[in-house]
Structures are given as structure tokens and as C-alpha cells.
Amino acid sequence: MTETTNPQVLLARRPAGEPVPEDFRLAEAPVPVPGPGEVLVRNRFLSLDPYMRGRMNEAKSYAPPVAIGAVMGGRCVGQVVSSAVEGFAPGQWVAGGEGWQHFSAVPAAALRLLDPDAAPPSAFLGVLGMPGTTAWVGTTEIAPVKPGETFVVSAASGAVGSVAGQIAREMGARVVGIAGGAAKCAFVTAELGFDACLDHRAPGFPEALAAACPDGVDVYFENVGGAVQRAVWPLLNPFARVAVCGLVSEYSAEPPPPGPNLREMMGKRLTLRGFIVGDHPRAAAEWRDTGARWLRDGRLKYREDVVHGLSRAPEAFLGLLAGRNFGKLVVALD
Numbered sequence: 001m002t003e004t005t006n007p008q009v010l011l012a013r014r015p016a017g018e019p020v021p022e023d024f025r026l027a028e029a030p031v032p033v034p035g036p037g038e039v040l041v042r043n044r045f046l047s048l049d050p051y052m053r054g055r056m057n058e059a060k061s062y063a064p065p066v067a068i069g070a071v072m073g074g075r076c077v078g079q080v081v082s083s084a085v086e087g088f089a090p091g092q093w094v095a096g097g098e099g100w101q102h103f104s105a106v107p108a109a110a111l112r113l114l115d116p117d118a119a120p121p122s123a124f125l126g127v128l129g130m131p132g133t134t135a136w137v138g139t140t141e142i143a144p145v146k147p148g149e150t151f152v153v154s155a156a157s158g159a160v161g162s163v164a165g166q167i168a169r170e171m172g173a174r175v176v177g178i179a180g181g182a183a184k185c186a187f188v189t190a191e192l193g194f195d196a197c198l199d200h201r202a203p204g205f206p207e208a209l210a211a212a213c214p215d216g217v218d219v220y221f222e223n224v225g226g227a228v229q230r231a232v233w234p235l236l237n238p239f240a241r242v243a244v245c246g247l248v249s250e251y252s253a254e255p256p257p258p259g260p261n262l263r264e265m266m267g268k269r270l271t272l273r274g275f276i277v278g279d280h281p282r283a284a285a286e287w288r289d290t291g292a293r294w295l296r297d298g299r300l301k302y303r304e305d306v307v308h309g310l311s312r313a314p315e316a317f318l319g320l321l322a323g324r325n326f327g328k329l330v331v332a333l334d
């Protein structure tokens, strides 16, 4: 059946602290008509990512804010519906669809044809997409780990953390994950092959983490901040490196919580480096090649958390900010 409307999720208002369902609004628009050089894409999977929380605020950030009443921004993979652009034919799978919506008209230059033999299409939003590339940049450029060193990563079962830990393992590190709950920790050790994984919600977590890192921590891949960061900090060895990738536990906090103690940074000669994956444009293709090879060889594992239906996107996104997702969160736009 031909679809005649374009369901969308709009930003209804700016959240005050933690976002709530009323901050979003479901709407329907006409299916867009592609302009010259554009391709009409039926989005099939929408990626939900923590950075979207920042875009709901007015404040200036590395990602521009979504206007009130505008379609929530987000990466999609989908199939070409119609195209007057050479190289794009109906039915082909592409990355580059945009927004929490079923259809987008996208400039052909912003689209990339997907290799259906490399992985299922949704994997290009997670393990072989932006989150996987983030893990690759963080572990190879920002805070590389040496063989035999201890590498700790938070949100270890998630889209970025799961890949970061597996890359560190390939680099010869002892890898310790931190995740929320026993099921996630079991997945991280049994499926992903980390040496240990600690539940940050369990009583005695800081002591358990210290026991799991008897030689201290040489590299910390920071994804969450807050109480987890405070538990890792005292374990950092002299000359330890910290890749500050994300601080998801703090994104809705107003005012932002105080940061780590800089005296310790001086005394231990720590290196802290924040990074944004978009500053490393060559890394995406590099990681797609490496990651696809590792997937084929069985050296790289991933897990997706697939929610069905655009109308469930707001609830799923709120869950992501509270740790209710288990694996890369994507919405199947059925």
C-alpha cells in the first residue's frame, strides 16, 4: 500500500531538567517532494542517541538546538523511494536519512549506499556507524591503551562502550566494564569477552571496582560521569589517560555537577582529553572497514535494542537516558 503521509515526532517544548513525554508531539506531514539533486528516502530504522538530549536545549553546544515545533533530528537508514539522481535507484539501502520521521528528501551528496553483505542495515547506525566510529576514535587516537594495561569503560553494554572495550581487548589490554545491572554485566563478560564487569547500581560498587582493578586503571573511557566517574577517579594510575567521550548521567542536571579534582590530575600527571567524533571524518570509513572485517571473523559482537513504531520513540529515548536500553537503541519504523 502506498503511504500518503509522513508521521513525525516534533519537539513540543524545551525540557526542564529530565525530559518527559509531553516534551514531544506526534504529527503528520505530507510526504516531502524531493528538489533537484535530492532523493526521497523511506527511513526504516532511526537511531536514538544520548546527544539528542543536548539538542533539546536552547544552549549553544557542539550540536545545534532543535527549534520548538521542528522535527527531532536523528540519523536513519532506509530505502530509496524515488530519485532523479544517477547512482540511486528505488529499493536501494542508504544511510543519511534524517529525522524522527518516515520519509526524508535528502541531497544525494549526503547519502551513502549501504553494503548489504557487510551487515544488516540497522548495524550502520550502531556497531558500524557513528557509535562504533566513536569507540574507534577514542581508543586509537584519544587514549590508546598498551598491551597489559588496564582499560576501564562505563556504559559497557551500550553502543559505544561495547565496541570500545572490544577494541581495547584486541589491543591487548585487560578490559573492565561498568554497566547497570546483572544482566548487562553478564552479557559484557560472557558475550563480549571483557575480563570483568561491575554493576554500578550494586551496593559496594566502588570497592568491587577497586578489587577488579588490582593494578589500578591506565585508561578510562568515560561515557557517563557522576557517581561512576567518582568511583573510577581514585583508581587512576600516574600518567593514566582519560578519553572523555560522554557524561550521559549529567545531561539533564542543572546546574552541572562539579567536576573531578584537578589536584589529583596534577599529582598523577593525568591526561584528560574530550573529543567529538565528527572532528574525525576519516575515521568513519576506516572503522567501517575494520569493524566489518572483525564482524565477519567473529571477533566483534554487538547487541541491538529494537523498539517498533515511531510513536514509541519518545518513551524509548527517555529510557536511554535512564539506562533502560540494553544495546544500541534503534527504532524500527514499521
Ligand code: NDP
Pocket (backbone or CB within 6 Å): 049, 050, 051, 130, 131, 134, 155, 156, 157, 158, 159, 160, 161, 178, 179, 180, 181, 184, 200, 223, 224, 226, 228, 244, 245, 246, 247, 248, 249, 250, 275, 276, 277, 278, 320, 321, 322, 323, 324, 325, 326, 327, 328, 329
Ligand atoms: P548507550 O547505548 O551506552 O546508552 C546509554 C547508557 O548510559 C545507558 O544504557 C546506561 O547504561 C548509561 N546511563 C544512562 N544514565 C546513566 C546514569 N544516570 N548513570 C550511569 N549510567 C547511565 O549510549 P551510547 O553508547 O550511544 O553513548 C554512550 C556515551 O557516549 C554517551 O555519553 C554519549 O553522549 C557519548 N557519545 C559521545 C560521542 C562523541 O563524539 N564524543 C559520540 C557518541 C556518543 P548502564 O545501564 O550500563 O549504566
